[in-house]
Amino acid sequence: MTGVGSSDWPRIEAALDPREAAYARATGFTPKAGRIALLPGPDGTLARVLFGLGAANPARERLLAGTLAGVLPPGTYRLEGTGFDGTEAALAWLLGGYRFTRYRAAVPAGEAVPAGEAVPAGGSVPAGPALPRLVAPAGVDAEAVSRVAAAVALGRDLVNTPANDLGPAEIEAAARALAERHGAAVTVVSGDDLARDFPLVHAVGAASPRAPRLIDLTWGDAAAARVTLVGKGVAFDTGGLDIKPSAGMLLMKKDMGGAAAALAAAAMVMGAHLPVRLRVLIPAVENSISGAAFRPGDVLRSRAGLTVEIGNTDAEGRLILADALALADAEAPDLLIDFATLTGAARVALGPDLPAFFTEDDALAEAVAAAGRTAFDPVWRLPLHAPYAGLLDSKIADLNNAPGGPFAGAITAALFLRRFAPATRAHVHFDLYGWNPSTKPGRPEGGEVQTARLVYALLAQRYPAGT
Incomplete structure (x- = not known):
């Protein structure tokens, strides 16, 4: 398989067999991406x-090779040409070959990459002989x-599973299964x-x-x-x-996408044996309706002791995170990511x-952005604009979970969370979507663990394995 950039095509075409x-x-081939x-x-x-591969420029889609696993006929393929980065292409191949097959027969997603061998497209389901296979490129740490x-396939599977089969107990089961695999x-x-x-957490x-x-x-350790x-969660x-x-409500099965991203990142960290003491906290709930439901106007006391007036019961995520962040903050971690x-x-x-x-630490913000570029897992920093904290004021409690008004909703939510981890x-707070609305290279339509690969890249850079 030859990668053809726009500037490479005349040379490559001249070197081909005349037929x-x-x-x-x-057939009208052009080197368009x-x-x-x-x-x-x-x-x-x-x-x-x-x-x-298209033109060589900074905007080139780095997971472009992820389109290949789903369109090539059965066979074994090798990458050649200067346009491919071997690690990016191998990862894109696996990410793009992912399929969620729990509820219907379909082409399975594939299996893990054995170093130096031909590998099938996909991520988590054993592959049949009819799937296209990629020989791990030279110099690529195929195991990594x-x-x-x-880990991405694990998280995607969790997000894609509908709520009738994935409730708080099943999120717990997924965490326990991951812990058992890694001795956590x-x-x-x-x-x-x-x-x-x-x-x-209890009230929600x-x-x-x-x-x-x-x-x-x-x-x-x-x-x-x-x-x-x-x-x-x-x-x-x-x-x-x-x-x-x-x-x-149609996509609200994905509202545990934060938990899926945390578990996916944890799987990467533990699998690589990074020298950290890792802790993963997941408040797992279903925000439902019954006579026991919390109400608009209720005032709830948090783990941190702060009282919260409920301005909207649909702003439940920040409530459960508040209690979890208070627990995390109590032991003063070197790095806290939600x-x-x-x-x-x-x-x-x-x-x-x-x-x-969002983060108050400028150096950390630069490191997060750089890790996103390294891992082709992009993010964008928004400000923790302190004056907007007044928008969280309540007349009867320490703060309101969802003050009225159309402005700065993401910022006020981040400011709310910061109140519960002051030490x-x-x-870093990530506000993510957790879903691919349409298929793109390396990102099939459906659940996505955005920022998980970024966080792993950040931690691997800060705490290299073997140190």
């Missing part, structure tokens, strides 16, 4: 694939690429203990027959740098008594492909 060159011209030409050999079998792709420990707080110690989940819980996973990941969000319209499908305002500002992030300066 191959004639066939490419006859994503174009494919299947060139037959003398016996009629497939001899070569030309893959258009495989771990990342498998898991404790879970539920019932009366949850009501006492994590009252906001009280209306559902599926009991809420706080999942706490720990791994690594207790003396190592402390890294804590917090993921919003709302298995389904009706909006509560401030009920969403039907259209607003992931949440939190606000529509962030989507309006940046669209579905570009998560917003931790190195705190």
Whole structure:
């Protein structure tokens, strides 16, 4: 398989067998990004694939090779040409080959990349012999690429699973299964203990027959740098008594996308044996409706002791995160990162492909942005504009979870969360969408663990394996 950039095409075309060159011209191949030409050999079998890479520029789609796994016929392929970065192409191949196959027969997603061998397209399901396979490019750490792709597939599977099969208990089961694979420990707080110690988590989940819980996973050397990941685990969000319209509920199975991203990042960190003491906190709930539902106008006391007036029951994610962040902040981690499908305002500002992030630490912000570029997992920093904190004022409580008004919704949500982790300066909040609205290279339509690969790249750079 030959990658063909716009400037390379005359040279590559001249080097082709005359019959191959004639066939490419006859079929109208151009090196436009994503174009494919299947060139037959003398016996009629497939001899070569030309893959258009487009012009070399900073805006080139770095996961472009992710289109290949879903369109090539069965066979074993090797990459050649100067246009491919081997690691990017191998990862894109696996990410693009992912398929969610739980509920219907389909082409399976593939299997992990064995170093130096031909590897099938995809991420998590054993491949049949009919799938296209890619030989791991020279110099590529195929095992590391495989771990990342498998972790992404894990998170995507969680987001794609509908709420009838994925509630708080199933999120807990996924965390326990991940912990068992890596020798981590898991404790879970539920019932009366949850009501006492994590009252906001309990209040949000009280209306559902599926009991809420706080999942706490720990791994690594207790003396190592402390890294804590917090993921919003709302298995389904009706909006509560401030009920969403039907259209607003259609994708609410993805409201646990923050928890999926945290677990995917944790899988990468543990799989690479990074020298950190990792903690993952997931408040897992279903925001439902019943006589036990919390109400607009209620005043709830948080784990941190702050009282919160409920301005809107559909702003439940920040409530459950508040209790989890207070727990995380109590042990003063070296780095605290939370992931949440939190606000529509962030989507309006940046669209579905570009998560917003917030931090008060400018050096950390630069590192996060750089890690996003390295991992081709892009983000954009929005400001924690302190004067907007006044928008959270309540006349009867310490703060309101959803003050009225159309302005700065993503910023006020981030400012709300910062109130619950005051001791931790190195705190990053990701406001993500958790979903690919349409298929793009390396990103099939459906659930996505945005920022998980970024966080792994950030931690791998800060805490290299083997140190």
